[in-house]
Amino acid sequence: MLAPTERGCLVIADITGYTEYLAGSELEHAQDVLADLMRTVVAAIRPVLRLAKLEGDAAFAHAPQGTIEGPMLLDVVEGCYLGFRKRLRDIAHATTCQCNACRRIPMLNLKFFVHDGEFVRARIAGREELAGSDVILVHRLLKNTVAERLGLSGYALFTEACLQAVGLDAVALGMQEHAETYEHIGEVRAFVHNLARRWEEEQARRRIYVAPGKGDLELVFDLPAPPAVVWDYLTSPAKRLRFQVGATRIDQTNPAGRRGPGTTTHCAHGEEVIVEEVLDWRPFDYFTTRFAPMGFAIDETAEFAATDRGTRVTLRAKIARTKKAREMWPTLREMYPAMMREVFAHLAAVLADDGVGDATHRG
Numbered sequence: 001m002l003a004p005t006e007r008g009c010l011v012i013a014d015i016t017g018y019t020e021y022l023a024g025s026e027l028e029h030a031q032d033v034l035a036d037l038m039r040t041v042v043a044a045i046r047p048v049l050r051l052a053k054l055e056g057d058a059a060f061a062h063a064p065q066g067t068i069e070g071p072m073l074l075d076v077v078e079g080c081y082l083g084f085r086k087r088l089r090d091i092a093h094a095t096t097c098q099c100n101a102c103r104r105i106p107m108l109n110l111k112f113f114v115h116d117g118e119f120v121r122a123r124i125a126g127r128e129e130l131a132g133s134d135v136i137l138v139h140r141l142l143k144n145t146v147a148e149r150l151g152l153s154g155y156a157l158f159t160e161a162c163l164q165a166v167g168l169d170a171v172a173l174g175m176q177e178h179a180e181t182y183e184h185i186g187e188v189r190a191f192v193h194n195l196a197r198r199w200e201e202e203q204a205r206r207r208i209y210v211a212p213g214k215g216d217l218e219l220v221f222d223l224p225a226p227p228a229v230v231w232d233y234l235t236s237p238a239k240r241l242r243f244q245v246g247a248t249r250i251d252q253t254n255p256a257g258r259r260g261p262g263t264t265t266h267c268a269h270g271e272e273v274i275v276e277e278v279l280d281w282r283p284f285d286y287f288t289t290r291f292a293p294m295g296f297a298i299d300e301t302a303e304f305a306a307t308d309r310g311t312r313v314t315l316r317a318k319i320a321r322t323k324k325a326r327e328m329w330p331t332l333r334e335m336y337p338a339m340m341r342e343v344f345a346h347l348a349a350v351l352a353d354d355g356v357g358d359a360t361h362r363g
Helices: 018-023 027-045 070-094 133-140 146-150 160-166 195-204 227-235 323-353
Strands: 006-016 050-054 058-064 109-124 127-131 155-159 176-182 186-194 217-223 249-253 264-269 272-282 286-291 298-307 310-319
Touching (some): 006 027, 006 133, 006 160, 027 070, 050 127, 070 109, 070 160, 109 160, 146 155, 146 176, 155 160, 160 186, 186 195, 217 323, 227 323
Parallel strands (some): 109 155
Antiparallel strands (some): 006 109, 050 058, 109 127, 217 310, 298 310
16 A cells, blocks of 8 residues: 655754764764764754654654744754754863863754655655655755855755745845755755854844843743744744634734744734734743733743643743833733633643644654
8 A cells, every 4th residue: 555645844954064073083972972962953853843763963854734834943943053052062161071072072063954845654674764756855955065155064954845835035034045956856946044143143142031030920831742832832823813812813023034033913802902022032942022911011021941741831021110000010910810821721722632732742
Protein backbone atom coordinates (compact mmCIF):
# COMPACT_ATOMS: atom_id res chain seq x y z
CA MET A 1 0.00 0.00 0.00
CA LEU A 2 1.43 3.37 -1.04
CA ALA A 3 1.97 5.96 1.68
CA PRO A 4 -0.17 9.09 1.23
CA THR A 5 1.56 12.23 0.01
CA GLU A 6 1.74 14.99 2.62
CA ARG A 7 2.80 18.61 2.44
CA GLY A 8 4.44 20.86 4.98
CA CYS A 9 7.39 22.91 6.11
CA LEU A 10 10.78 21.13 6.06
CA VAL A 11 13.53 22.51 8.30
CA ILE A 12 17.18 21.57 8.79
CA ALA A 13 19.22 23.15 11.61
CA ASP A 14 22.90 22.56 10.88
CA ILE A 15 25.86 23.39 13.13
CA THR A 16 28.35 25.37 11.05
CA GLY A 17 32.06 24.65 11.20
CA TYR A 18 31.76 21.39 13.11
CA THR A 19 33.90 19.33 10.71
CA GLU A 20 36.78 21.80 10.99
CA TYR A 21 36.23 22.09 14.74
CA LEU A 22 36.32 18.31 15.14
CA ALA A 23 39.49 17.95 13.06
CA GLY A 24 41.46 20.20 15.41
CA SER A 25 39.94 19.11 18.72
CA GLU A 26 40.09 16.24 21.19
CA LEU A 27 37.38 13.79 20.14
CA GLU A 28 35.91 13.10 23.59
CA HIS A 29 35.45 16.76 24.52
CA ALA A 30 34.29 17.68 21.01
CA GLN A 31 31.56 15.03 21.09
CA ASP A 32 30.40 16.26 24.50
CA VAL A 33 30.14 19.80 23.14
CA LEU A 34 28.20 18.62 20.09
CA ALA A 35 25.78 16.60 22.24
CA ASP A 36 25.18 19.62 24.47
CA LEU A 37 24.54 21.94 21.52
CA MET A 38 22.27 19.46 19.74
CA ARG A 39 20.17 19.13 22.89
CA THR A 40 19.81 22.93 22.88
CA VAL A 41 18.73 22.93 19.23
CA VAL A 42 16.25 20.08 19.57
CA ALA A 43 14.72 21.54 22.75
CA ALA A 44 14.16 24.86 20.93
CA ILE A 45 12.48 23.47 17.82
CA ARG A 46 10.68 20.37 19.05
CA PRO A 47 7.68 21.92 20.81
CA VAL A 48 6.50 23.38 17.48
CA LEU A 49 8.29 21.36 14.79
CA ARG A 50 8.30 17.57 14.69
CA LEU A 51 11.77 16.06 14.81
CA ALA A 52 12.23 13.68 11.88
CA LYS A 53 15.79 12.59 12.71
CA LEU A 54 19.22 13.70 13.89
CA GLU A 55 21.80 13.74 11.13
CA GLY A 56 25.21 14.01 12.80
CA ASP A 57 25.65 17.74 13.45
CA ALA A 58 22.18 18.61 12.08
CA ALA A 59 18.54 18.17 13.08
CA PHE A 60 15.87 17.56 10.44
CA ALA A 61 12.33 18.56 11.42
CA HIS A 62 9.00 19.33 9.79
CA ALA A 63 5.59 20.88 10.41
CA PRO A 64 2.55 19.50 8.56
CA GLN A 65 0.75 21.97 6.33
CA GLY A 66 -1.46 24.40 8.24
CA THR A 67 0.13 23.78 11.64
CA ILE A 68 2.50 26.76 11.72
CA GLU A 69 2.08 30.40 10.71
CA GLY A 70 4.88 32.49 9.22
CA PRO A 71 5.51 34.70 12.28
CA MET A 72 5.70 31.63 14.54
CA LEU A 73 8.08 29.86 12.13
CA LEU A 74 10.35 32.90 12.26
CA ASP A 75 10.13 32.99 16.06
CA VAL A 76 11.13 29.31 16.24
CA VAL A 77 14.12 29.77 13.92
CA GLU A 78 15.33 32.95 15.61
CA GLY A 79 14.62 31.61 19.10
CA CYS A 80 16.62 28.47 18.36
CA TYR A 81 19.51 30.50 16.98
CA LEU A 82 19.58 32.91 19.91
CA GLY A 83 19.40 30.00 22.37
CA PHE A 84 22.28 28.30 20.54
CA ARG A 85 24.45 31.44 20.70
CA LYS A 86 23.66 31.90 24.40
CA ARG A 87 24.62 28.28 25.05
CA LEU A 88 27.90 28.72 23.14
CA ARG A 89 28.67 31.77 25.26
CA ASP A 90 27.75 30.04 28.51
CA ILE A 91 29.87 26.96 27.75
CA ALA A 92 32.86 29.12 26.85
CA HIS A 93 32.48 31.24 30.02
CA ALA A 94 31.91 28.28 32.33
CA THR A 95 34.86 26.12 31.30
CA THR A 96 38.40 26.46 32.62
CA CYS A 97 39.65 23.66 30.36
CA GLN A 98 42.38 24.71 27.92
CA CYS A 99 42.02 21.80 25.48
CA ASN A 100 41.46 22.62 21.80
CA ALA A 101 37.84 21.43 21.93
CA CYS A 102 37.00 23.98 24.62
CA ARG A 103 39.12 26.85 23.27
CA ARG A 104 37.68 26.49 19.76
CA ILE A 105 34.00 26.54 20.78
CA PRO A 106 33.48 30.16 19.54
CA MET A 107 34.21 29.05 15.95
CA LEU A 108 30.90 27.15 15.83
CA ASN A 109 27.70 28.66 14.47
CA LEU A 110 24.23 27.57 13.36
CA LYS A 111 22.38 27.84 10.06
CA PHE A 112 18.89 26.85 8.92
CA PHE A 113 17.43 25.65 5.64
CA VAL A 114 13.67 25.99 5.33
CA HIS A 115 11.50 24.79 2.45
CA ASP A 116 7.85 23.95 1.85
CA GLY A 117 6.98 20.89 -0.19
CA GLU A 118 5.64 17.39 -0.48
CA PHE A 119 6.88 14.25 1.22
CA VAL A 120 5.87 10.71 2.08
CA ARG A 121 6.65 8.64 5.15
CA ALA A 122 8.67 5.52 4.39
CA ARG A 123 9.95 2.67 6.57
CA ILE A 124 13.70 2.34 6.04
CA ALA A 125 15.75 -0.10 8.15
CA GLY A 126 12.87 -0.34 10.61
CA ARG A 127 12.58 3.41 11.10
CA GLU A 128 10.23 6.03 9.68
CA GLU A 129 11.89 8.48 7.28
CA LEU A 130 10.56 11.38 5.24
CA ALA A 131 11.20 10.94 1.53
CA GLY A 132 10.54 12.77 -1.73
CA SER A 133 12.07 15.29 -4.11
CA ASP A 134 11.41 18.22 -1.75
CA VAL A 135 13.19 16.37 1.07
CA ILE A 136 16.15 15.95 -1.29
CA LEU A 137 15.98 19.64 -2.19
CA VAL A 138 16.11 20.91 1.40
CA HIS A 139 19.15 18.70 2.01
CA ARG A 140 20.83 19.94 -1.17
CA LEU A 141 20.54 23.48 0.18
CA LEU A 142 23.22 22.63 2.74
CA LYS A 143 25.71 22.88 -0.12
CA ASN A 144 25.42 26.51 -1.13
CA THR A 145 27.31 29.72 -1.88
CA VAL A 146 25.89 31.91 0.89
CA ALA A 147 29.19 32.12 2.82
CA GLU A 148 31.19 32.96 -0.31
CA ARG A 149 28.73 35.48 -1.77
CA LEU A 150 27.29 37.08 1.38
CA GLY A 151 30.00 36.38 3.96
CA LEU A 152 27.57 34.80 6.45
CA SER A 153 27.98 31.77 8.69
CA GLY A 154 24.93 32.22 10.92
CA TYR A 155 21.81 32.54 8.76
CA ALA A 156 18.50 31.03 7.68
CA LEU A 157 17.93 30.23 4.01
CA PHE A 158 14.19 30.27 3.18
CA THR A 159 13.08 29.08 -0.23
CA GLU A 160 10.65 31.28 -2.09
CA ALA A 161 8.15 28.42 -1.97
CA CYS A 162 8.33 28.39 1.83
CA LEU A 163 7.88 32.15 2.23
CA GLN A 164 4.83 32.07 -0.05
CA ALA A 165 3.34 29.10 1.79
CA VAL A 166 3.58 30.68 5.26
CA GLY A 167 2.94 34.28 4.18
CA LEU A 168 6.23 35.95 5.11
CA ASP A 169 7.36 39.12 3.29
CA ALA A 170 11.09 38.76 2.61
CA VAL A 171 11.51 42.41 1.60
CA ALA A 172 9.78 43.77 4.70
CA LEU A 173 11.93 41.46 6.83
CA GLY A 174 15.15 42.71 5.22
CA MET A 175 16.12 39.34 3.77
CA GLN A 176 18.63 39.16 0.91
CA GLU A 177 17.55 37.54 -2.34
CA HIS A 178 19.62 34.52 -3.31
CA ALA A 179 19.55 31.64 -5.77
CA GLU A 180 21.26 28.27 -6.08
CA THR A 181 21.34 25.86 -9.01
CA TYR A 182 21.48 22.11 -8.53
CA GLU A 183 21.81 19.24 -10.97
CA HIS A 184 18.45 17.55 -11.74
CA ILE A 185 16.65 20.29 -9.77
CA GLY A 186 17.53 23.54 -11.53
CA GLU A 187 17.43 27.00 -10.01
CA VAL A 188 16.07 27.38 -6.50
CA ARG A 189 15.01 30.93 -5.60
CA ALA A 190 15.51 31.77 -1.94
CA PHE A 191 16.05 34.56 0.60
CA VAL A 192 18.68 34.77 3.33
CA HIS A 193 17.87 35.96 6.84
CA ASN A 194 20.97 37.20 8.70
CA LEU A 195 20.73 35.52 12.11
CA ALA A 196 24.16 36.73 13.28
CA ARG A 197 22.87 40.28 12.92
CA ARG A 198 19.74 39.36 14.90
CA TRP A 199 21.99 38.13 17.71
CA GLU A 200 23.82 41.47 17.75
CA GLU A 201 20.51 43.37 17.72
CA GLU A 202 19.21 41.34 20.64
CA GLN A 203 22.30 42.10 22.70
CA ALA A 204 21.88 45.83 22.05
CA ARG A 205 18.08 46.09 22.36
CA ARG A 206 16.72 47.66 25.54
CA ARG A 207 14.51 45.42 27.61
CA ILE A 208 11.06 46.56 28.65
CA TYR A 209 10.13 44.13 31.37
CA VAL A 210 7.88 44.29 34.43
CA ALA A 211 10.04 42.42 36.93
CA PRO A 212 8.75 40.34 39.85
CA GLY A 213 7.64 42.62 42.66
CA LYS A 214 7.65 45.70 40.41
CA GLY A 215 4.09 45.53 39.09
CA ASP A 216 0.74 46.63 40.47
CA LEU A 217 -0.80 43.22 39.81
CA GLU A 218 0.57 39.70 39.32
CA LEU A 219 -1.41 36.69 38.11
CA VAL A 220 -0.20 33.11 37.56
CA PHE A 221 -1.73 30.50 35.27
CA ASP A 222 -0.65 26.91 34.56
CA LEU A 223 -1.32 25.37 31.16
CA PRO A 224 -0.72 21.79 29.97
CA ALA A 225 1.41 22.54 26.89
CA PRO A 226 5.04 23.55 26.22
CA PRO A 227 6.00 27.26 26.35
CA ALA A 228 6.42 27.65 22.58
CA VAL A 229 2.96 26.21 21.96
CA VAL A 230 1.33 28.45 24.59
CA TRP A 231 3.23 31.43 23.13
CA ASP A 232 1.79 30.64 19.68
CA TYR A 233 -1.78 30.56 20.96
CA LEU A 234 -1.40 33.80 22.94
CA THR A 235 0.17 35.74 20.05
CA SER A 236 -1.65 34.43 16.96
CA PRO A 237 -4.77 36.53 16.18
CA ALA A 238 -6.56 33.53 14.65
CA LYS A 239 -5.88 31.34 17.67
CA ARG A 240 -6.65 34.09 20.19
CA LEU A 241 -10.08 34.64 18.69
CA ARG A 242 -10.99 31.08 19.72
CA PHE A 243 -10.54 31.69 23.45
CA GLN A 244 -10.47 35.48 24.01
CA VAL A 245 -13.69 35.99 25.96
CA GLY A 246 -16.03 38.50 24.33
CA ALA A 247 -13.77 39.19 21.33
CA THR A 248 -15.61 39.48 18.03
CA ARG A 249 -12.58 40.32 15.88
CA ILE A 250 -8.81 40.46 16.32
CA ASP A 251 -6.66 42.25 13.73
CA GLN A 252 -2.90 42.60 13.80
CA THR A 253 -0.48 44.98 12.08
CA ASN A 254 3.19 44.05 11.76
CA PRO A 255 5.23 47.02 10.44
CA ALA A 256 8.45 44.99 10.32
CA GLY A 257 6.82 42.10 8.46
CA ARG A 258 6.60 39.87 11.53
CA ARG A 259 5.33 39.93 15.10
CA GLY A 260 7.62 41.79 17.47
CA PRO A 261 8.25 45.29 18.89
CA GLY A 262 5.94 47.71 17.10
CA THR A 263 3.25 45.13 16.37
CA THR A 264 -0.24 46.42 17.19
CA THR A 265 -3.27 44.23 17.80
CA HIS A 266 -6.84 45.58 17.66
CA CYS A 267 -9.11 43.42 19.79
CA ALA A 268 -12.77 44.25 19.16
CA HIS A 269 -15.39 43.50 21.80
CA GLY A 270 -18.52 44.61 20.00
CA GLU A 271 -18.17 48.35 19.50
CA GLU A 272 -15.29 48.61 21.98
CA VAL A 273 -11.77 48.16 20.58
CA ILE A 274 -8.70 47.64 22.74
CA VAL A 275 -5.38 48.38 21.05
CA GLU A 276 -2.32 46.46 22.26
CA GLU A 277 1.21 47.49 21.25
CA VAL A 278 4.17 45.12 21.63
CA LEU A 279 7.03 46.84 23.48
CA ASP A 280 9.40 43.89 23.98
CA TRP A 281 9.49 40.43 22.39
CA ARG A 282 11.72 37.60 23.61
CA PRO A 283 10.43 34.26 22.26
CA PHE A 284 9.74 32.08 24.18
CA ASP A 285 10.66 33.76 27.45
CA TYR A 286 8.40 36.81 27.68
CA PHE A 287 6.68 39.61 25.81
CA THR A 288 5.56 43.01 27.07
CA THR A 289 2.56 44.89 25.70
CA ARG A 290 0.94 48.26 26.39
CA PHE A 291 -2.81 48.75 26.29
CA ALA A 292 -5.35 51.25 27.67
CA PRO A 293 -8.60 49.47 28.62
CA MET A 294 -10.11 52.37 30.58
CA GLY A 295 -8.30 55.33 29.10
CA PHE A 296 -4.98 54.90 30.92
CA ALA A 297 -1.89 52.95 29.91
CA ILE A 298 -0.91 49.58 31.36
CA ASP A 299 2.36 47.80 30.59
CA GLU A 300 2.00 44.06 31.00
CA THR A 301 4.71 41.39 30.82
CA ALA A 302 3.66 37.81 30.09
CA GLU A 303 6.48 35.53 31.19
CA PHE A 304 6.72 31.83 30.27
CA ALA A 305 8.39 29.12 32.33
CA ALA A 306 8.46 25.40 31.57
CA THR A 307 7.09 23.10 34.28
CA ASP A 308 6.78 19.33 34.65
CA ARG A 309 3.21 19.57 33.38
CA GLY A 310 3.58 22.26 30.73
CA THR A 311 3.91 26.01 31.15
CA ARG A 312 3.45 28.57 33.89
CA VAL A 313 2.43 31.96 32.51
CA THR A 314 2.93 34.89 34.88
CA LEU A 315 1.24 38.19 34.03
CA ARG A 316 2.65 41.29 35.72
CA ALA A 317 0.87 44.60 35.07
CA LYS A 318 2.16 48.09 35.84
CA ILE A 319 -0.13 51.09 35.49
CA ALA A 320 0.82 54.56 34.27
CA ARG A 321 1.55 57.03 37.05
CA THR A 322 -1.24 59.46 36.14
CA LYS A 323 -4.24 60.89 37.97
CA LYS A 324 -6.71 58.99 35.77
CA ALA A 325 -4.87 55.73 36.33
CA ARG A 326 -5.00 56.20 40.10
CA GLU A 327 -8.73 56.92 39.91
CA MET A 328 -9.69 54.06 37.57
CA TRP A 329 -7.27 51.35 38.67
CA PRO A 330 -9.22 50.18 41.75
CA THR A 331 -12.19 49.31 39.53
CA LEU A 332 -10.09 47.46 36.94
CA ARG A 333 -8.05 45.84 39.72
CA GLU A 334 -11.23 44.09 40.86
CA MET A 335 -12.36 43.06 37.36
CA TYR A 336 -9.14 42.05 35.61
CA PRO A 337 -8.21 38.86 37.54
CA ALA A 338 -11.63 37.32 36.92
CA MET A 339 -11.43 38.22 33.22
CA MET A 340 -8.01 36.62 32.88
CA ARG A 341 -9.05 33.48 34.77
CA GLU A 342 -11.87 33.03 32.28
CA VAL A 343 -9.58 33.64 29.29
CA PHE A 344 -6.99 31.12 30.48
CA ALA A 345 -9.65 28.54 31.31
CA HIS A 346 -10.93 28.84 27.74
CA LEU A 347 -7.35 28.58 26.43
CA ALA A 348 -6.77 25.37 28.38
CA ALA A 349 -9.94 23.92 26.84
CA VAL A 350 -8.85 24.91 23.32
CA LEU A 351 -5.42 23.34 23.85
CA ALA A 352 -7.13 20.13 24.94
CA ASP A 353 -9.50 20.20 21.94
CA ASP A 354 -6.53 20.66 19.58
CA GLY A 355 -4.67 17.75 21.13
CA VAL A 356 -1.72 19.86 22.29
CA GLY A 357 -2.61 19.81 25.97
CA ASP A 358 0.48 17.77 26.74
CA ALA A 359 3.90 18.96 27.92
CA THR A 360 5.65 16.47 25.67
CA HIS A 361 5.42 17.06 21.94
CA ARG A 362 4.18 14.28 19.73
CA GLY A 363 6.47 13.19 16.90
